[in-house]
Amino acid sequence: MTSRNALAAKRSRLALRSRILHGMRHFFVERGFLEVQTPVRTPAPAPEDHIDAMHSEEWYLQTSPELYMKRLLAAGYDKIFQICPVFRKGERGRRHHPEFTLLEWYRRGEGTEALMQDCQELLQHVCRFVDRFPQFSYAGQVLSVFPPWDRWTVRTAFQKWAGWDPLTAYESSRFSEDLVTRVEPHLGFPRPAFLCDYPPQEAALARLSPRGGLQVADRFELYWAGVELANGFSELTDREEQERRFRETLARRRQDGRNVYPWPHRFLESLDFLDAAAGIALGVDRLVMLLSDAPTLDDVVAFSPDHEP
């Protein structure tokens, strides 16, 4: 139900949302990033195990602009960002919408350290921009954006709160469940926190690197007040390895009866021209939710996903 009154009542949160978007653009443009726009519809979304794309005629709505943005990097763009709508089938909850807004940014020739630094500076900048610096109240507690921010490895966080080590004894469904129910609720109080060094099975499109004798995915997630805000990684640029992962993912998707997408030829070819890069996606609606002290995502978008026509 989105009556005129309900829409009118959202004005202050929507005004804050607009200000946050403005602050993000200001931050990146000031630092020499180029704002880009890539297609919202794609013939070949990135094959992922647990993210489903929605059909748009014979193409798909993007689940992330990732592949297109990396093609720009491979063509020589160094620092790019984009704020765009993305679509994920079947995701609907207090903190999930099937259509939501992502901020993605990429740095050619850099790794995850540079992205984590960006996160700290970006959130401080945005908080200043909307008068939430250095602290503000969310769900009855005080959150602070002031550094230093905690950094947890997946291994330490799981050992501490879930009582097992997913790096040596990985189990897919147990990992997801414990992450959501046991680990996430502790992360990011009162300052944002990073969760780093994922098991290789959770690498997605991230590069693997050795840490303390084990292979880990050079991937991190940013949490604030228990809310997952961003997922960043050092991009896998090894074409063969990426093709192998896509093949395996598509085979698993076929087996599970999920959408099996066409092969992303152009993206894979572009990896031949990309040595090192890092990229990150941040959920804009969730950040607005925190900064506007809103209980759900429905409160920070003008029209919630199941609004009446």
Added chain:
Amino acid sequence: MGATLSASDLRKGVKLEIDGEPYLIVDFEFSKPGKGQALYRCRLRNMITGVQFDRTYRSGDKFLEADLEEQEMEYLYREGNRYHFMNTSSYEQVELTEEAVGDAKNFLTENLHVDMLFFKGSPIGISLPNFVELRVIKSDPGIKGDTASGATKPATLETGYEIQVPLFIEEGDVLKLDTRTGTYVERVKTSN
């Protein structure tokens, strides 16, 4: 047989059949780590026993929708610990045990219309109107001036149900009661 549901059909209010018993999803949350599996966290309440528990489901899980049906019934009479009802359109009679009637027995008076819930064709319980009217059959006279004690006194209603009522209530008064809370709302008719 109920319809087959998938995890994405789960939400608050959906009724499932698990191990041959009907369950209501009383609380529901969808969650999903960025690159991980979707989790459908449910708080389930057994619609017969009332027992609640939490369970997490994943995409790919399949469910049976509980085969439930509601019929309007009129309460007729009680015989021992069995309560007799009649379907208001088919005039068919159905009896429920005291256990199945539960706390609703405190509010059942002859000819009261209730909704009866059937699971796979068998009655499992009734839901009452939110408000009912019952006559006071026993209540000691209020002690005048004794307002310090909370200004209520016990009263026994025609169903045998005992509640706290204001001091001015007398035997023979008809009271309006909220069946959801089991409490006094107002006096609708005085005894004289």
